[in-house]
Amino acid sequence: MDLGQSSRKEIEKRREEERLIKVRNELVNYDFHAGPRVMKESFRGLDVDDIDLIRIALIGPAASGKTSFVGTLQRAIGETQSSFEQGTGREGTILLEECYVQKGIRLIDTRGFLEANEEIVDECLEIVSGRIRPGEEISRDYDDNKEGKPGNSAATRTPSLARCAHAVIFVVKANDPCLSDGKYRKIFRAIKGNLRQDGYAPVTVITFLDELKTEEHKEEASDLASAVTGSSSERTYFIANYTHENAKQSNEVDLLALEILDSVLLLAEKFILVRKQREKNEMDREVMAKAGAFSFGESLEQFFTRLKNKYHWTDQGRLEALRKELRRRRITTVRTLRAIWDDINSELPLSIGIKKTLEKEFKRM
Ligand SMILES: Nc1nc2c(ncn2[C@@H]2O[C@H](COP(=O)(O)OP(=O)(O)OP(=O)(O)O)[C@@H](O)[C@H]2O)c(=O)[nH]1
Numbered sequence: 001m002d003l004g005q006s007s008r009k010e011i012e013k014r015r016e017e018e019r020l021i022k023v024r025n026e027l028v029n030y031d032f033h034a035g036p037r038v039m040k041e042s043f044r045g046l047d048v049d050d051i052d053l054i055r056i057a058l059i060g061p062a063a064s065g066k067t068s069f070v071g072t073l074q075r076a077i078g079e080t081q082s083s084f085e086q087g088t089g090r091e092g093t094i095l096l097e098e099c100y101v102q103k104g105i106r107l108i109d110t111r112g113f114l115e116a117n118e119e120i121v122d123e124c125l126e127i128v129s130g131r132i133r134p135g136e137e138i139s140r141d142y143d144d145n146k147e148g149k150p151g152n153s154a155a156t157r158t159p160s161l162a163r164c165a166h167a168v169i170f171v172v173k174a175n176d177p178c179l180s181d182g183k184y185r186k187i188f189r190a191i192k193g194n195l196r197q198d199g200y201a202p203v204t205v206i207t208f209l210d211e212l213k214t215e216e217h218k219e220e221a222s223d224l225a226s227a228v229t230g231s232s233s234e235r236t237y238f239i240a241n242y243t244h245e246n247a248k249q250s251n252e253v254d255l256l257a258l259e260i261l262d263s264v265l266l267l268a269e270k271f272i273l274v275r276k277q278r279e280k281n282e283m284d285r286e287v288m289a290k291a292g293a294f295s296f297g298e299s300l301e302q303f304f305t306r307l308k309n310k311y312h313w314t315d316q317g318r319l320e321a322l323r324k325e326l327r328r329r330r331i332t333t334v335r336t337l338r339a340i341w342d343d344i345n346s347e348l349p350l351s352i353g354i355k356k357t358l359e360k361e362f363k364r365m
Pocket residue numbers: 061062063064065066067068069084085086087088090091092093094110111112113207208209210211239240241242243244
């Protein structure tokens with residue numbers, strides 16, 4: 001290595017260290033109420049006092065590295081590691097565990113799935129919605145009794161937004177043969193479809209990065225994982241977890257783990273925003289219905305009618321498809337649509353003209 005190369009490496013190393021210190025500092029001091037990642041004004045008029053913790057659920061096949069990822073994140077942020085891998089050859093996590101990351105953030109570590117069946121979809125939804133509580137066993141008695149359902153007694157409780165997960169991470173192992181044989185594709189699609197309706201936008205974390213030796217292997221793993229979990233490449237991350245065998249501190253690992261946490265926090269906040277807005281709309285509607293009055297403020301329907309007249313939109317089919325999709329996602333106000341526009345617009349049936357017009361109108365607001 002010549003001198004130029006070695007000093008370039010030094011500079012890169014220093015930059016990485018500086019970035020790590022900055023990101024770690026921001027995350028250690030993260031406080032949803034005092035300084036959320038989204039603009040604080042977005043929450044104006046919404047009561048979020050009940051959200052005491054941001055909860056992030058980890059979901060994925062058995063032995064994909066969920067518990068190890070919790071431990072990795074705890075180490076990366078500078079906390080004492082309380083989560084440890086269970087070792088290979090036997091099933092690891094069985095009880096649902098809420099793991100400390102920092103004062104306002106918890107990771108929910110779950111029981112990995114061994115097979116792909118419909119009950120797993122229900123189980124994931126029960127966990128995410130908070131109907132299975134930390135410390136409870138993730139019961140799979142339907143394995144013995146096909147009539148049984150997961151969650152049993154817990155299914156009758158309806159937890160509040162403060163109790164449920166606010167973001168979801170799918171954890172898959174790079175080079176897992178089950179990713180390429182299609183076993184999990186249907187199950188992830190079903191879970192994701194249900195989660196999306198509830199307002200979640202899951203990300204994917206691919207573990208075992210240390211076993212991907214070349215960029216091509218990495219790309220291949222990313223494509224495979226995306227095809228299975230349905231997460232786009234921007235929402236797919238890699239990590240080489242700390243394990244008993246690989247326990248040496250690494251700035252690169254710490255930085256990767258913290259950057260994942262950072263982007264997931266933003267999604268969690270957007271989820272809270274959308275759900276709180278929905279709750280408020282429902283409450284407003286109830287009040288209005290009782291008072292027998294029309295709604296004040298502009299609903300999405302009124303907004304579209306106004307724009308249709310203003311811009312002389314003629315493509316009724318496209319507009320109707322867009323309205324239908326927004327109704328399906330239960331987005332009913334202009335404010336909500338505007339807040340999550342950047343995240344969802346690529347998934348909406350939009351013509352270039354409608355997209356441009358909407359963005360122009362959002363800018364004006
Ligand atoms: N090389 C390598 N090994 C890993 C990585 N992540 C996890 N492991 C190993 O994979 C095995 C399973 O890890 P766990 O963290 O227990 O997996 P899990 O998803 O929590 O498993 P369940 O709780 O059974 O669903 C352990 O032997 C870990 O040491 C990684 O990034 N690289």
